[in-house]
Amino acid sequence: xxxxxxxxxxxxxxxxxxxxxxxxxxxxxxxxxxxxxxxxxxxxxxxxxxxxxxxxxxxxxxxxxxxxxxxxxxxxxxxxxxxxxxxxxxxxxxxxxxxxxxxxxxxxxxxxxxxxxxxxxxxxxxxxxxxxxxxxxxxxxxxxxxxxxxxxxxxxxxxxxxxxxxxxxxxxxxxxxxxxxxxxxxxxxxxxxxxxxxxxxxxxxxxxxxxxxxxxxxxxxxxxxxxxxxxxxxxxxxxxxxxxxxxxxxxxxxxxxxxxxxxxxxxxxxxxxxxxxxxxxxxxxxxxxxxxxxxxxxxxxxxxxxxxxxxxxxxxxxxxxxxxxxxxxxxxxxxxxxxxxxxxxxxxxxxxxxxxxxxxxxxxxxxxxxxxxxxxxxxxxxxxxxxxxxxxxxxxxxxxxxxxxxxxxxxxxxxxxxxxxxxxxxxxxxxxxxxxxxxxxxxxxxxxxxxxxxxxxxxxxxxxxxx
Amino acid sequence: xxxxxxxxxxxxxxxxxxxxxxxxxxxxxxxxxxxxxxxxxxxxxxxxxxxxxxxxxxxxxxxxxxxxxxxxxxxxxxxxxxxxxxxxxxxxxxxxxxxxxxxxxxxxxxxxxxxxxxxxxxxxxxxxxxxxxxxxxxxxxxxxxxxxxxxxxxxxxxxxxxxxxxxxxxxxxxxxxxxxxxxxxxxxxxxxxxxxxxxxxxxxxxxxxxxxxxxxxxxxxxxxxxxxxxxxxxxxxxxxxxxxxxxxxxxxxxxxxxxxxxxxxxxxxxxxxxxxxxxxxxxxxxxxxxxxxxxxxxxxxxxxxxxxxxxxxxxxxxxxxxxxxxxxxxxxxxxxxxxxxxxxxxxxxxxxxxxxxxxxxxxxxxxxxxxxxxxxxxxxxxxxxxxxxxxxxxxxxxxxxxxxxxxxxxxxxxxxxxxxxxxxxxxxxxxxxxxxxxxxxxx
Numbered sequence: 001x002x003x004x005x006x007x008x009x010x011x012x013x014x015x016x017x018x019x020x021x022x023x024x025x026x027x028x029x030x031x032x033x034x035x036x037x038x039x040x041x042x043x044x045x046x047x048x049x050x051x052x053x054x055x056x057x058x059x060x061x062x063x064x065x066x067x068x069x070x071x072x073x074x075x076x077x078x079x080x081x082x083x084x085x086x087x088x089x090x091x092x093x094x095x096x097x098x099x100x101x102x103x104x105x106x107x108x109x110x111x112x113x114x115x116x117x118x119x120x121x122x123x124x125x126x127x128x129x130x131x132x133x134x135x136x137x138x139x140x141x142x143x144x145x146x147x148x149x150x151x152x153x154x155x156x157x158x159x160x161x162x163x164x165x166x167x168x169x170x171x172x173x174x175x176x177x178x179x180x181x182x183x184x185x186x187x188x189x190x191x192x193x194x195x196x197x198x199x200x201x202x203x204x205x206x207x208x209x210x211x212x213x214x215x216x217x218x219x220x221x222x223x224x225x226x227x228x229x230x231x232x233x234x235x236x237x238x239x240x241x242x243x244x245x246x247x248x249x250x251x252x253x254x255x256x257x258x259x260x261x262x263x264x265x266x267x268x269x270x271x272x273x274x275x276x277x278x279x280x281x282x283x284x285x286x287x288x289x290x291x292x293x294x295x296x297x298x299x300x301x302x303x304x305x306x307x308x309x310x311x312x313x314x315x316x317x318x319x320x321x322x323x324x325x326x327x328x329x330x331x332x333x334x335x336x337x338x339x340x341x342x343x344x345x346x347x348x349x350x351x352x353x354x355x356x357x358x359x360x361x362x363x364x365x366x367x368x369x370x371x372x373x374x375x376x377x378x379x380x381x382x383x384x385x386x387x388x389x390x391x392x393x394x395x396x397x398x399x400x401x402x403x404x405x406x407x408x409x410x411x412x413x414x415x416x417x418x419x420x421x422x423x424x425x426x427x428x429x430x431x432x433x434x435x436x437x438x439x440x441x442x443x444x445x446x447x448x449x450x451x452x453x454x455x456x457x458x459x460x461x462x463x464x465x466x467x
Numbered sequence: 468x469x470x471x472x473x474x475x476x477x478x479x480x481x482x483x484x485x486x487x488x489x490x491x492x493x494x495x496x497x498x499x500x501x502x503x504x505x506x507x508x509x510x511x512x513x514x515x516x517x518x519x520x521x522x523x524x525x526x527x528x529x530x531x532x533x534x535x536x537x538x539x540x541x542x543x544x545x546x547x548x549x550x551x552x553x554x555x556x557x558x559x560x561x562x563x564x565x566x567x568x569x570x571x572x573x574x575x576x577x578x579x580x581x582x583x584x585x586x587x588x589x590x591x592x593x594x595x596x597x598x599x600x601x602x603x604x605x606x607x608x609x610x611x612x613x614x615x616x617x618x619x620x621x622x623x624x625x626x627x628x629x630x631x632x633x634x635x636x637x638x639x640x641x642x643x644x645x646x647x648x649x650x651x652x653x654x655x656x657x658x659x660x661x662x663x664x665x666x667x668x669x670x671x672x673x674x675x676x677x678x679x680x681x682x683x684x685x686x687x688x689x690x691x692x693x694x695x696x697x698x699x700x701x702x703x704x705x706x707x708x709x710x711x712x713x714x715x716x717x718x719x720x721x722x723x724x725x726x727x728x729x730x731x732x733x734x735x736x737x738x739x740x741x742x743x744x745x746x747x748x749x750x751x752x753x754x755x756x757x758x759x760x761x762x763x764x765x766x767x768x769x770x771x772x773x774x775x776x777x778x779x780x781x782x783x784x785x786x787x788x789x790x791x792x793x794x795x796x797x798x799x800x801x802x803x804x805x806x807x808x809x810x811x812x813x814x815x816x817x818x819x820x821x822x823x824x825x826x827x828x829x830x831x832x833x834x835x836x837x838x839x840x841x842x843x844x845x846x847x848x849x850x851x852x853x854x855x856x857x858x859x860x861x862x863x864x865x866x867x868x869x870x871x872x873x874x875x876x877x878x879x880x881x882x883x884x885x886x887x888x889x890x891x892x893x894x895x896x897x898x899x900x901x902x903x904x905x906x907x908x909x910x
Contacts, residue, residue: 010681017684020635048629053695055688056835063893064831070864073856075848078882089905093484097501100494105502126881127908130874157878160851433507454505461567 010062013055021047028054035061079156084123086151090465091117092125099131105455108419113462114145120466123151133158137167183209190215198226205267213267217288221328224290231262233293236285240318242298242308251310251318256281279317286321291334302337327351344375349383358384358392365395373399377414380421387423393431400445401435411448418452424463429456482539487562489777490542492552492748492769500559506569508532513573514539514565521565522580525557535561536580538587542774545583553773613658617697617715620657624650624666625694628687636683661716665690689836709793710834719792721801729788729803732756734763735815736781737843737888738899739909750775753841753888753899754789754800757815762841763789763800778802782906783809796833798841812906817843817886820863827891840891846884849877857896860884866895872910876901879908 009031016026028039028050039054087095091113098110117124124132132154136146147168150158158164181189190204190212196219204216205228220228235256243252255278261268268284271277294305310318319338326334327347335351342348343364349357361384364376377396384392400414422428436449491497503509503525510532512523519539524532525548533548535557544554554562564570576584627650647670654663665686672682696703696711703711713719738753752765767776779785779802786806791797818826823842830837847857851874855867867873876887879901886902888909900909 014681014684017632017687018635018637018680020637021633023635048631048633049691051632052628052688052691055684056692059685059688060692060831060835063837064828070856070866073850073852073858073864075850075858076877076882090484097484097488101498101501126878127875127903129878130871153878153881156881157874160877161874450507454507457505457507 010058013051013058016051017055021051026051026054028057031058076160080152082123082152084151085121086125087117087122087466091122091462092128094462094465095124095128096131099128099135109455109458109462111142111145112459113466114142114149116463117466118145118148122149122466124149124154126153126157129154129157133161133164133167137163140167143167183207183211187211187215190219195219196223198223198228201226202228205263206265208265210269214269217267218328221288221325222330228263228267229288229290232285232288233290235260235262236282236289237293237297239282239285240294240297242300245311249308251305251308253282253310253312253314253318255279255314256285279314282314283317283321283324286318287324287328289321289325291322291325291329291331302334303340306334306337306340323348344372344379346379346383349379354384358389362391362395365392365399374410377417381417384421386421388421390427393422393428397431397435400449401438411444415448415452419455422452422456424456424460426460429453429460432456481568482562482566484563484566486777486780487559487566489780490554490562490774491559492554492774496552496554496556496559499556500554500563503556503560504563504567506564509561509564511577512561512564512570513576514570515573515576518576518581518584520576520580520584521561521570522577523561523564523570525560527557533557534579536583537562538584542777543587544774613717616657617659617717620654620659621662621694621697621715623653623657624662624690625698628691628694631687636680636687659716661714662690662693663716665693665714692835704795706793707795707834710795710836713792713794714836724790724792724801725803727790727793729790730756730759730761731786731788731806732759732761733784733786733810734789734802735784735812736779737815737902737907737909738841738890739779739781740899741775746770748773748775752779753890754779754785754802755815755817755841755843755888756789757784757813760816762798762843763791764798764839764841765789765800765802780809781900781909782812784812785809794834796830796837798830798839815843815845815886815902817845817888819846819861820844820857820859820865821861823865823891823896824863838892839897842889842891842896843886844889844896845886847887848882848884849873849880851877854895857887868892868895868897870898870910873898875908875910879903 013026013031016024025047028042029036031039031054035054035057038057039050042050042053044050095110095113098106098113101107101110129150132146132149136143150168155168158168186207186209195201201216201220201223204212205220207213207216217228220226223229239254239256241252241254242249244250245252255276258271258277258281261281262285268281271280291302295302298305306319306322309315322334323338323342323345325331326338327350330351332351332353335348339345339348339360343360349360352360361376361380364372365380367373367376377399380388380392380396388396396418418432422432432449432453436446436453439446439449488497488500491500508526510524510526512521514521521537521539523535525535526532527548533546535544535546535548535555537544537554537558542554544558546555546557548555548557550556561570575581647666651663651666654660654666669683669686672686673679675682693711693714696707697715700708700711734754734756736752737755738751740751742749742751748769750767750769752767754763754765755761756763765779769775785802788803788806789800790803792799792801823844826842827837827840830840844857844859847859849867850856850858854869855873856864857867858864876885876898879885887898888900888907889896889898891897900907
């Protein structure tokens with residue numbers, strides 16, 4: 001076959017066809033090689049037929065004979081061997097399904113899958129890698145989860161495409177330039193360091209940002225022998241004393257001089273409008289004073305102190321100070337004493353050991369009034385880490401299924417909250433279904449709870465597949 | 468379970484999730500089915516092995532739950548929901564639940580299930596008893612009528628093609644679809660649907676952007692060749708005549724194909740692709756004979772919403788007789804007698820790129836209208852780019868038809884040589900599947 005790469009002859013054919021043989025004849029004999037030879041044999045009287053015949057000869061010859069001339073290409077270097085454990089076929093089918101879903105529940109399950117697989121040291125199967133990398137590229141919030149299951153093959157594949165490499169390249173731990181750190185960054189860093197070094201904290205007390213100064217005061221709350229704490233106590237001690245007034249022991253307050261701050265600059269936040277400067281300083285001083293000082297100074301128990309009436313309507317300031325001190329210092333007896341009047345204070349509950357926290361929440365969930373139930377439930381979701389202990393699960397489900405029907409919009413929200421904290425086991429799933437059945441079929445709680453149970457079922461299946 | 472080199476075992480009784488999803492009529496149904504694959508909405512479920520059936524009640528948006536039954540032998544599906552798709556999302560959800568072992572075994576099916584299965588059995592027997600050989604005299608007359616109509620239609624097309632190149636095709640790009648629709652409609656009336664389809668495709672070629680004129684002339688030329696072939700049908704060797712008839716659109720009955728001699732081999736399912744042209748869904752399954760080295764394409768069709776044949780599963784191997792439709796270079800085939808249950812896949816060997824080129828040349832030489840040739844390629848490495856290419860050990864390079872799934876090929880191969888199933892087209896290789904450690908990934 002002659003030189004078919006030269007397309008000038010074919011262009012001629014096309015031009016004739018475009019213009020029409022009435023206007024422009026074609027001599028097929030002029031086509032190269034065998035095509036030309038055969039073309040010349042076509043009857044000249046039939047011009048269109050001749051054109052089409054020649055074109056047909058050419059097309060078929062070109063198609064059959066072309067080796068699809070291609071440039072020299074360099075294949076990429078092969079991937080390094082996979083060192084990770086690849087998730088099995090059932091897990092792969094599950095992941096494929098999750099990647100093709102576009103709904104919110106699918107998104108939650110996908111995040112769950114990625115985390116569970118990473119925890120088990122599994123890597124995604126090669127067939128799923130392009131889907132995962134595209135996901136990381138188009139929805140950055142998945143980038144961390146995807147990166148965790150990539151393995152050697154996944155990282156190699158990402159490197160073959162600039163936009164995939166970019167999507168994964170950003171690491172959240174990229175160290176930020178310290179000179180451009182914001183106050184919030186400084187505060188965060190200080191809190192995370194949990195330092196007990198007095199010099200560092202004294203320096204932080206003088207930081208120009210109130211956020212940083214507050215973190216310093218918080219951390220100094222754990223250092224009762226520090227210079228700062230001793231200075232605070234010096235100012236706070238004379239402020240409170242017990243007196244007998246009208247046959248009752250009363251806490252009498254002498255407001256400290258608000259013009260004399262404990263440190264320069266003033267480590268405490270500025271006085272809010274509507275609050276007296278003296279009362280504000282009092283509150284902050286009490287908040288930074290070791291609580292056992294009051295016990296020693298007055299010779300009474302935390303519960304007695306908390307129950308004492310306070311003169312001059314200063315009870316709110318004193319109590320606010322004690323609340324802050326109890327949370328800062330992690331003081332359990334004081335927390336318990338204060339919780340009597342503020343049973344749903346999250347910071348106080350955080351001070352207590354976990355089983356006591358759960359115990360108190362259980363009591364609240366068994367309470368009969370509707371307002372306490374919802375507050376207790378929200379609090380439990382916020383402070384009891386997943387997975388919840390059985391006792392809490394049962395109390396919450398009983399409250400939901402037998403208590404006064406909660407507003408319909410709440411059902412969907414609770415579904416989401418429960419999904420985040422319930423354990424995945426069969427017992428819990430059965431308990432949720434039982435709770436669902438206690439509500440009428442038409443009640444939105446019924447379907448919300450069934451969906452929650454289905455979610456637990458699906459998550460359990462997913463974990464099975466990842467073994 | 469997580470060992471990538473683990474062996475694949477088959478449990479023919481219970482379907483895998485993949486098999487369930489393979490019968491879904493479309494992606495939306497598959498997704499909806501997954502959502503119903505949890506115990507919550509289901510009650511009174513059960514399954515029996517003989518008869519092989521599965522049933523349950525699913526809570527829906529209405530007052531009463533939907534009753535769903537699956538005949539696992541067919542498979543066939545029945546549900547009281549208003550959906551017109553088969554299987555509906557309830558059937559899919561129930562199948563997935565069953566596949567996960569969450570449907571209890573029962574000793575006997577419920578009455579409703581039994582009566583439905585019996586009614587199905589009765590209908591099937593009646594269909595089988597219908598005579599399959601029609602009255603030969605009537606058949607002969609019908610075929611004469613058809614031949615006359617087609618001949619007239621072909622002559623009509625011939626004139627139209629000639630007129631086109633006589634006056635010039637320059638107007639084609641602007642003229643659009645209207646005129647072509649008329650020509651195509653006349654060809655449908657003339658009982659030449661194959662030609663009608665080819666004419667309709669001219670519209671998209673004319674609108675295909677840069678290089679449209681060259682491609683359009685190619686298509687006109689090949690149509691002219693086909694028209695010529697039909698005019699001289701009796702002079703052609705029979706295989707080529709069969710090709711011409713098929714491409715013009717004469718029907719070929721699958722029973723007649725199955726009556727010809729089949730090719731018995733262990734046929735590996737290496738590709739599966741579904742296409743949708745709005746009215747009809749077409750499933751194309753690529754089979755590769757592991758001893759004969761032959762490739763076949765099995766086509767099945769369904770109206771939108773109906774399930775497609777799911778008996779050929781990628782990653783399995785079938786000892787069967789495959790019967791090729793008649794033609795100068797047979798590719799389309801129908802599966803006849805199956806000599807056993809599907810087996811797991813084993814080693815396969817395909818062509819290198821030089822072999823692929825030779826195979827393509829031979830196909831086009833025999834059937835000049837070839838636009839798709841199924842092939843198995845071994846030892847090729849994928850090279851990303853615009854367009855992608857494959858290169859083999861000898862250094863031969865061939866371009867690929869673009870597809871997002873090529874990244875999956877690269878991922879599966881890790882950059883090493885890999886075996887792929889492909890369809891060679893005039894524009895390059897269209898890869899449809901890649902071999903992995905434990906089977907095939909196809910798309």
